[in-house]
Each structure stands twice: as C-alpha cells, then as structure tokens.
Amino acid sequence: MRTADRSLPLNDGTSLPAIGFGLYKVEPAEVAGVVEGALDAGYRLLDGAAYYGNEAATGAALAESGRRGELRIASKFWGEPEQSFDQVMRDFDRSASELRVEVLDLYLIHWPRPSKGRFVEVWRAFIELQAQGRVRTIGVANFNAHELTRLIDETGVAPALNQVETHPWLPQDELRAFHEAHGIVTQAWSPLGRGALLGDPVIVGLARERGVSPAQVVLRWHLERGGAAVPKSRNPERLRENIDLDGFEFGADALERLATLSRGVRTGTSPADRA
Ligand code: A2P
Numbered sequence: 001m002r003t004a005d006r007s008l009p010l011n012d013g014t015s016l017p018a019i020g021f022g023l024y025k026v027e028p029a030e031v032a033g034v035v036e037g038a039l040d041a042g043y044r045l046l047d048g049a050a051y052y053g054n055e056a057a058t059g060a061a062l063a064e065s066g067r068r069g070e071l072r073i074a075s076k077f078w079g080e081p082e083q084s085f086d087q088v089m090r091d092f093d094r095s096a097s098e099l100r101v102e103v104l105d106l107y108l109i110h111w112p113r114p115s116k117g118r119f120v121e122v123w124r125a126f127i128e129l130q131a132q133g134r135v136r137t138i139g140v141a142n143f144n145a146h147e148l149t150r151l152i153d154e155t156g157v158a159p160a161l162n163q164v165e166t167h168p169w170l171p172q173d174e175l176r177a178f179h180e181a182h183g184i185v186t187q188a189w190s191p192l193g194r195g196a197l198l199g200d201p202v203i204v205g206l207a208r209e210r211g212v213s214p215a216q217v218v219l220r221w222h223l224e225r226g227g228a229a230v231p232k233s234r235n236p237e238r239l240r241e242n243i244d245l246d247g248f249e250f251g252a253d254a255l256e257r258l259a260t261l262s263r264g265v266r267t268g269t270s271p272a273d274r275a
Helices: 028-041 055-065 086-100 119-131 145-155 171-181 193-199 201-210 216-223 236-241 252-259
Strands: 007-009 016-017 046-047 072-077 102-111 135-142 161-165 185-187
Touching: 016 236, 028 236, 055 072, 055 086, 055 145, 072 086, 086 119, 086 135, 102 119, 102 161, 102 193, 119 135, 135 145, 135 185, 145 171, 161 171, 171 185, 171 236, 193 201, 201 216, 201 252, 216 236
Parallel strands: 046 072, 072 102, 102 135, 135 161, 161 185
Antiparallel strands: 007 016
C-alpha cells in the first residue's frame, strides 16, 4: 500500500490519513507553495491551528488549488483569552471563515490548560459543533490520561484522537495504552523530534541498513505502532520522502532497537508549561 493511502479508523465512524502535513511555523507567504507541494506529494490531511497564524493563507491556497474536496483540514482551539463555550464558538467561526470551509474535518482542543479548569466546558462546545454538523471529527491535543478520563466520564464522548509530542525518545507508552483502551488514535506532533533525533546512531544505522533516510525510519516507527503523525518540512524533497514509508522492510527487530532509545526527552513545549 502507498503510504498516502494509509488511514486509521476513528471512533466516530470516519477515518484519518495516517500521515498529515504540519503547518506549524509555515509563514503565510510560504503557504501556497507548501500546500501545493504537499498535495502533489500525496498528503491528504493538513494539520493547522488558529495559533499558527496562517489559516487565511491556507484558505486562500485551497480555494486557488481547486482541490479542497481531496483534503482533510484540521484546526485547533487555542484557549486564550479564555477557555469557554462562547469562546469556542467565536474562534471556530473565525477559523472556518478564514479556511473558507463549511464543514471543518477535524477540530482539536490545542491544550487542556488544567489550571483554568474549563476544558470539560470547552469539550461540550466541541460536542455541540459536531452535533450541528459543523465539524466532522472532534479531538484534543496534549491531554494526559487523567484529563481524558474527565472528558469521557463527564460528557460520555471520547475524543477521536489525542495529538501529543511523541517519537522514539518519548514513546508515551502508558498514554498510548490508555488511548488503545478507549479507541483514541495517538497522533504525533513533532514526530521527528524537530529533527533532533535524526542524527541518533541507532536511527542512522537502521536507515543505512535499509537504504532509506533516518526520517523515514522514524515515521515508519509511528505507523508500525498504529499511530498517526504530522511531520513538517519546507523542503520539497523531504516533504515527499516523509510520505514514502512503505518500500522497505521494518520488522520486530527494528522496533526493538528503537525501543532502547526511550529517555523521556521533549523537543517542544510541555503541557505543564501551558497550565
Ligand atoms: P526542513 O523544513 O528543512 O525539512 P518535526 O516535524 O518533528 O517538528 O520536525 C521538523 C524538522 O525536521 C524541520 O526542521 C525539518 O526541516 C526537519 N525535517 C523534516 N523532514 C525531514 C527529513 N526527511 N530529513 C531531514 N530533516 C527533516
């Protein structure tokens, strides 16, 4: 199977491309070129967020491309200045309008911000948006098992996915087990550890043996574990490489060697820093 055709079933009856393209840090002026390159390479999911500041440019690029129908587009609720039902409705309207979509494919709570104590109320707004048919799939990002449990217990609705930092240095095994028990897909942000892992000798060795790049080894690791990932690259060659993950052997031995790299290292913001 081509990597571009790999998808994961979701607990709401839909499915999601296993590899999406991350729009974090893509400048508005770069968006049109990057989106066209991503579509040409086979990406069918764009992972965006209000916080990334490029939704209007993304909406324009999609309208221009005439290929909106081929694509899933994700956005995220930032949670400032406040986390509340009404703020979700206002922010959603703005994102949908900037992206020029009638129905958003995927909407995520960007951070739980537990010190505000409002994420269950925010989740109720997400459930309402889905009931109104304005969002196809609802999920979260950066939630821990305790926070997910509250959502499920207090609303009866489990998120379809939780997007968290994970890669071989931070495999998140406990959280993944919780996700599996509740039918939640693990979607990785910074699946390449912002590129920091790519010089790791174990990863470089596995790549050399297989005649592929270190990034391809790491992204295949995500897929082999049943996860989804949203790598980002501004480079057209690497962008294609990151969705070409199926032309090489990757057995239990590779997973075992990568399991030795777990060391709890984050390369991005910790949920604790967005309390
Ligand atoms: P570039 O944009 O120059 O390709 P992550 O998605 O984990 O946050 O990682 C993104 C970083 O990894 C970016 O700095 C990106 O740089 C780099 N990167 C993405 N894909 C590859 C690849 N296939 N090979 C090497 N570096 C990559």
